[in-house]
Amino acid sequence: MSLQQRHLLGLEGYPAEDIQTIIDTAFTFREVLDRPIKKVPSLQGKTIVNLFFENSTRTRISFELAQKRLSADTVNFSASTSSLTKGESFKDTVQNIEAMKIDACVIRHPTPGAALRLTEYVDAVVINAGDGTHEHPTQAILDMTSLYEKFGYLKGLKVGIIGDISHSRVALSNIHGLIAMGADVTLCGPATLIPPHIEELGVKVSYKIDEVIEWADALNVLRIQMERMGVSLFPSIREYRSLFGITTERLANHKKDIVIMHPGPMNRGVEIESAVADGDQAIILDQVLNGVASRMAILYLLLGGKTE
Amino acid sequence: MMKLKKCAKKILFKNGTIIDPILEKGYKGDVLVENGKIAAVGNVDVKNAEVIDCSGLIVTHGFCDLHVHFREPGREDKETLETGSRAALAGGFTRVCTMPNTNPPIDSPESIRFIYEKAKECPIHIHPIGAATKGQLGQELTEMAGMSTEGAIAFSDDGLPIMDGGVMRRVLEYGGMLDKPIINHAEDVCLRNDGVMNEGRMSTRLGLPGNPVEAEGVMVHRDLELARLTGAKLHVPHVSTATAVKHVTDMKKHYKHISAEVTPHHLFFTDDDLFEYNTNLKVAPPIRRNEDRVALIKGFKSGAIDCIATDHAPHTIEEKESTFDVAAFGMIGLESCLGAVLKVLVHEEKIDLMTVIKALTVNPREVMGFITNLFENNTDAELTIFDPEETWEFTKGDIYSKSSNSPFIGKSLVGKVKYTVSKSYLAII
Numbered sequence: 187m188s189l190q191q192r193h194l195l196g197l198e199g200y201p202a203e204d205i206q207t208i209i210d211t212a213f214t215f216r217e218v219l220d221r222p223i224k225k226v227p228s229l230q231g232k233t234i235v236n237l238f239f240e241n242s243t244r245t246r247i248s249f250e251l252a253q254k255r256l257s258a259d260t261v262n263f264s265a266s267t268s269s270l271t272k273g274e275s276f277k278d279t280v281q282n283i284e285a286m287k288i289d290a291c292v293i294r295h296p297t298p299g300a301a302l303r304l305t306e307y308v309d310a311v312v313i314n315a316g317d318g319t320h321e322h323p324t325q326a327i328l329d330m331t332s333l334y335e336k337f338g339y340l341k342g343l344k345v346g347i348i349g350d351i352s353h354s355r356v357a358l359s360n361i362h363g364l365i366a367m368g369a370d371v372t373l374c375g376p377a378t379l380i381p382p383h384i385e386e387l388g389v390k391v392s393y394k395i396d397e398v399i400e401w402a403d404a405l406n407v408l409r410i411q412m413e414r415m416g417v418s419l420f421p422s423i424r425e426y427r428s429l430f431g432i433t434t435e436r437l438a439n440h441k442k443d444i445v446i447m448h449p450g451p452m453n454r455g456v457e458i459e460s461a462v463a464d465g466d467q468a469i470i471l472d473q474v475l476n477g478v479a480s481r482m483a484i485l486y487l488l489l490g491g492k493t494e
Numbered sequence: 495m496m497k498l499k500k501c502a503k504k505i506l507f508k509n510g511t512i513i514d515p516i517l518e519k520g521y522k523g524d525v526l527v528e529n530g531k532i533a534a535v536g537n538v539d540v541k542n543a544e545v546i547d548c549s550g551l552i553v554t555h556g557f558c559d560l561h562v563h564f565r566e567p568g569r570e571d572k573e574t575l576e577t578g579s580r581a582a583l584a585g586g587f588t589r590v591c592t593m594p595n596t597n598p599p600i601d602s603p604e605s606i607r608f609i610y611e612k613a614k615e616c617p618i619h620i621h622p623i624g625a626a627t628k629g630q631l632g633q634e635l636t637e638m639a640g641m642s643t644e645g646a647i648a649f650s651d652d653g654l655p656i657m658d659g660g661v662m663r664r665v666l667e668y669g670g671m672l673d674k675p676i677i678n679h680a681e682d683v684c685l686r687n688d689g690v691m692n693e694g695r696m697s698t699r700l701g702l703p704g705n706p707v708e709a710e711g712v713m714v715h716r717d718l719e720l721a722r723l724t725g726a727k728l729h730v731p732h733v734s735t736a737t738a739v740k741h742v743t744d745m746k747k748h749y750k751h752i753s754a755e756v757t758p759h760h761l762f763f764t765d766d767d768l769f770e771y772n773t774n775l776k777v778a779p780p781i782r783r784n785e786d787r788v789a790l791i792k793g794f795k796s797g798a799i800d801c802i803a804t805d806h807a808p809h810t811i812e813e814k815e816s817t818f819d820v821a822a823f824g825m826i827g828l829e830s831c832l833g834a835v836l837k838v839l840v841h842e843e844k845i846d847l848m849t850v851i852k853a854l855t856v857n858p859r860e861v862m863g864f865i866t867n868l869f870e871n872n873t874d875a876e877l878t879i880f881d882p883e884e885t886w887e888f889t890k891g892d893i894y895s896k897s898s899n900s901p902f903i904g905k906s907l908v909g910k911v912k913y914t915v916s917k918s919y920l921a922i923i
Contacts, residue, residue, distance in 0.1 A: 230760060297817035298701035299771030320701030383695040
């Protein structure tokens with residue numbers, strides 16, 4: 187088993203059969219994670235560097251755990267503690283790291299296109315762990331793995347993505363991935379947080395959350411970034427909550443089962459009510475576990491790991 | 495490598511196709527340059543002249559670019575008047591107007607004088623455009639009369655749009671009194687916001703902040719209205735959108751002192767070309783959708799857009815070899831201009847060569863009030879001689895600018911400059 191593309195930079199144009207291969211592989215690693223000894227030697231001798239030019243807690247830990255479970259050697263780099271603060275350029279930093287003989291780079295960077303740029307500077311396999319407001323492909327794959335686990339199919343699945351679409355790499359990668367897998371996607375959020383021309387990617391846009399809940403099999407609720415409030419993208423939390431907040435009361439109006447996802451970190455009481463986040467419909471913690479399994483699958487497939 | 499030398503006493507450009515953009519005529523013939531001046535145009539027989547065989551080549555007026563950045567003073571690491579002149583000659587340009595966004599900006603009679611004096615030594619004619627407001631801050635008028643006396647040819651705050659409509663009105667009134675064209679970088683900065691590329695499907699796909707076409711449309715519309723109100727000459731730089739073409743077309747029906755330019759890059763590229771975050775395509779105004787590109791071509795055909803200008807904007811490798819959000823705006827364009835516009839306008843769009851040559855010669859000269867009839871005897875020779883059919887790949891080796899930030903590198907172009915005559919110099923390219 188191998189993937190057609192050498193890097194994982196984004197899900198735009200990514201082959202559906204490869205997404206399926208990653209999901210299937212992720213389930214085999216889920217079994218490993220349920221064992222008492224959770225480590226396999228698949229990537230023994232491989233060196234992976236985690237380049238984090240932007241703060242991250244869960245993605246970095248998830249990647250690190252995935253790498254350790256696969257027995258890879260890992261090095262962590264974060265911008266605040268590096269020579270970037272001494273004025274070293276992006277190019278110099280990554281070339282220095284490359285010179286240390288690295289097999290793969292996992293990169294998180296605040297600028298769209300940074301992961302692609304990295305492939306021009308290094309020979310290593312590059313995995314995008316979020317480049318600004320562009321893509322976050324591993325998050326979308328773990329979301330799809332979680333949906334697949336829950337429903338057993340993605341084709342024809344109705345998924346609502348709720349909240350700040352404009353500033354969300356999670357949304358863009360989910361859109362590309364879900365559309366590739368044949369799912370139907372509707373975006374819902376304030377008009378000021380829906381990017382222009384997004385319909386051209388094959389999604390629908392709605393401003394009516396109740397209609398989306400009625401329609402959807404699953405909702406992916408995105409984090410609302412509070413700092414967007416001051417620049418008149420939306421007026422207040424109160425108003426956001428009343429228009430788009432996912433609450434038990436709102437869900438109770440619809441006599442149906444609906445699956446609730448959230449990529450984290452959550453603003454409890456803002457985009458999602460605590461009772462919903464902790465309720466039976468939420469698969470938020472499954473997403474976290476699937477995150478490790480999916481990233482193990484991606485690393486394994488891209489680095490040509492050996493089976494036990 | 496381009497060779498630059500002083501013209502021989504007599505040079506005969508023989509057997510070329512002479513295109514006269516004033517008479518709008520093309521004919522086989524010769525041009526004799528004697529002591530750097532036009533001595534005869536037609537069938538010329540002369541002894542003791544250096545003869546340059548121009549068969550298969552077009553011989554026409556030297557090109558004139560209304561919009562270049564030569565970075566002097568302040569950023570001589572990117573370009574100087576001298577290196578910019580060499581880039582111009584390689585592209586067939588004998589006359590350029592330099593924008594005032596230097597460091598410090600050209601916003602006083604003294605700073606105009608500085609450019610004027612330095613330009614004297616250069617092998618092309620360089621005319622400084624003065625800042626319209628002090629420090630390009632969009633607030634107080636500059637001493638436009640004193641600057642005109644020292645050689646300012648027009649006024650503009652260049653990359654910094656004059657947002658305050660009241661200030662723009664006064665700039666037009668005062669500049670109009672001096673009969674100098676006013677050029678405003680037409681973008682509403684609030685609408686543009688932090689946009690780094692055209693707002694549309696591509697910006698959404700790439701996750702980059704977009705700059706909507708309306709940012710240009712509303713500003714061009716305002717400027718046109720204010721030009722009519724004040725009776726001033728308005729030159730609209732680098733038109734990039736269908737809406738702006740429409741506004742210019744409409745206003746030209748009612749008010750005649752309007753001119754407009756388009757750049758080779760807005761005619762050549764579309765925002766789809768940014769799919770790999772190529773920072774050399776980061777420019778202001780941004781590369782737009784194909785439907786805008788098509789509208790620019792239509793506007794050029796109809797005459798709404800009358801000039802081609804490069805907006806030659808050199809930047810260092812360090813400023814471009816970075817991530818897209820922080821990379822500098824702008825690209826160089828003098829050396830690749832002819833090959834790009836002939837390819838798009840003549841070879842692809844079948845627009846006649848005369849229209850394109852006029853947009854590079856007589857039309858921009860008319861905007862600035864330069865002498866236009868360059869084939870008249872005893873005129874200082876400004877000639878451009880080019881092969882209209884040669885297909886060639888633009889490479890780094892074709893660049894004479896101090897910088898090399900060009901998205902045309904690796905592109906196939908049609909039409910190549912062979913000789914440029916300017917200020918008694920002969921450039922052999």
